[in-house]
Amino acid sequence: MRHLLSAADLSLSEITEILDLAEEMSTVQDRPVKKLPALRGRTVVNLFFEDSTRTRSSFEIAGKWLSADVINVSAKGSSMSKGESLRDTVLTVAAMGVDALVIRHHASGAPWQASHWIDAHVLNAGDGTHEHPTQALLDAFTLRRHFRSADPSSAERNGQASDFTGKTIAIVGDLTHSRVARSNVLLLQTLGAEVVLVAPPTLMPSGVDSWPAANTTDFDEVLGACDAVMMLRVQRERMSGGYFPSAREYTIGYGLTRARLGALRPGAAICHPGPMNRGLEISADAADAANSLILDQVAAGVSIRMSVLYQILGGAEESVASPVREAAVR
């Protein structure tokens, strides 16, 4: 894998490989010494044009636990207003001899453009309202664990089909502006899940009918059929943009309220990419419910990013099948 730009770039076997390796990586978290030598001597730059504590620190920890040198570069404001082009910023950082650039940008497509300008590997850490592939991978990781623990036989059943076959997953909220939703739709499609998109018409993306997912404006209609619901964060400024009349009306129509929590199938998973607006798109009861995976998602973030960094930076020269086992042997 040269870059990770879109969830659509990943085949089922590549996704499975990433998730399996992330499982191994997750054991590092429980060790007293959380360090693998796998990426020693490699340099990873987190080039963030947009603030993101969560994603940035998770990439940073992932890189450090793999012994890469990780540098954070905040390029916020380094844009047209300052006179420097995206290309110049990217080339400048790349010229320092980095092996991988982890790019977060407020504009869609920026990592894709960057990948054409430089030789280093590019990882998309979220671009505008386009994609956030590592978020989709960590969501899949969390859900796979959940599905397997709920039905331990499912792992064995999965000869070539995945744990997601036959599962219905609703993604609910501001789909128009959500990079998490786009990446999840693409990844879950490859994994074989049935995706249902739920939003008021004003927050439904243009051309959604051509997406590999069903869509509806009626959350309650699909609630009982879901094996998992992914609630998306609603930006409060969407209200002033006229996308919906009030927070109250949004919550009543599209929030995972206590009442909807009760209407979910027993054991159906609850996900949220964070940060949550408790009381708006998700009630406290739902966020803290036994079947809420929200904190597991955060924990999975590091494992997934370790796995992805390793897949992209580790494999080639040393061809270590399992960096975790290798370290254990040493």
Place this chain on the structure above:
Amino acid sequence: MNDVLITGADLAGQGRADLLIRDGRLVDPADAGVDVERMDADGLIALPGLVDLHTHLREPGREDAETHDSGTRAAARGGFTAVLAMANTTPVTDTAEAALHIAALGRQAGHAQVIPVGAVTKGLDGAELAELGLMARSAVQVRVFSDDGHCISDAGLMRRALEYIRAFDGVIAQHAQDPRLAGAHACCHEGEVSGRLGLPGWPPAAESTIVARDVQLAALTGSRVHVCHVSTAETVDVLRWAKARGVKITAEVTPHHLLLTTDEVLGYDPTFKVNPPLRPEEHVRALQDGLADGTIDAVATDHAPHARHDKQHAFAEAAFGMVGLESALAVVVETMVDTGRLSWSGVAQRTSVVPARIARLSGQGRPLSVGEPANVTLVDPTARAVVDADNTASLSRNNPWHGRELPDPVVATFWAGRQTYRR
């Protein structure tokens, strides 16, 4: 200057004749002297010099992107003998003095006639009317006014501007984009592609609703509206309806909207970022039909050169626009002539005669007959070439046609009897 005798050209596809150029005019070929410079135009077509209603020459202000010299050279290479220079320079062309300066820069450059377009509002701010009357009464007699890039969305302001310019037979060239339906960030046709790529959408209705409103205002005021760079099938419908009712409205289409579709932006290449955005195939076809039947009156380039670095941002943040002067006729041949939609005399109408009439230019878009100004473009109807962005007179390289094989029609351009381009 020697007399030039062009022999055997087909005059706008209407029959072969010789053309003798003397002292900037066409004179009787029988008067050719022995020392005449001869040009064999056998197999070529002669068009009246092309007139571009919509050019950004960038000077003054952004001489790194284009100057009058480079821009009018590019115009000549594209077969143009006149270009209307849009007002969004720095400073803005919103006074008679500024307009005179633009015309003077054009005269110094000397590769095509440069006609200033005046701003409708001071500083293109959409608030107060610029000194329209003084620009009109100045020596350059500005007739076309436009806040190009900034839609005059305030209906009251548009009404007053239209009323006011009636006094001197002006025309307002409107960039139709309702800012509430397609804001400043809108950069991709709203549809399947914008949804997938996560780019701010630009719905067709943002254009056609403004055009529909302006039709009513043109009728109300009896004044002339010209619609810039029509990009949607809906607008073509509105124009067809308005023209059937005799409203004084005209419209232009760009070469890029006649051929390129939204799919070009799938790679997030800002070269294809343009305003209005590239539209899907059904709109492209409607524009071709509209141009063929005269619903759309003219082809105009919206030649928008940009310094390389202004295009090297993330797609949503890069500058809007693409160069177009040198390839305009090529695209018209590709989409309209080679497909049988437009005859060569139709091409002459849409690229020269009608735009000159809209802009009230007396010496452009004239018939190729004795006594007329010698503005002539010689065209090879069969030549083709692969476009190379570096093979240009423009200072900019934001060329959407780079690497594409297109007709390569322009053989020579004569402006006021002077050869401004020869292949």
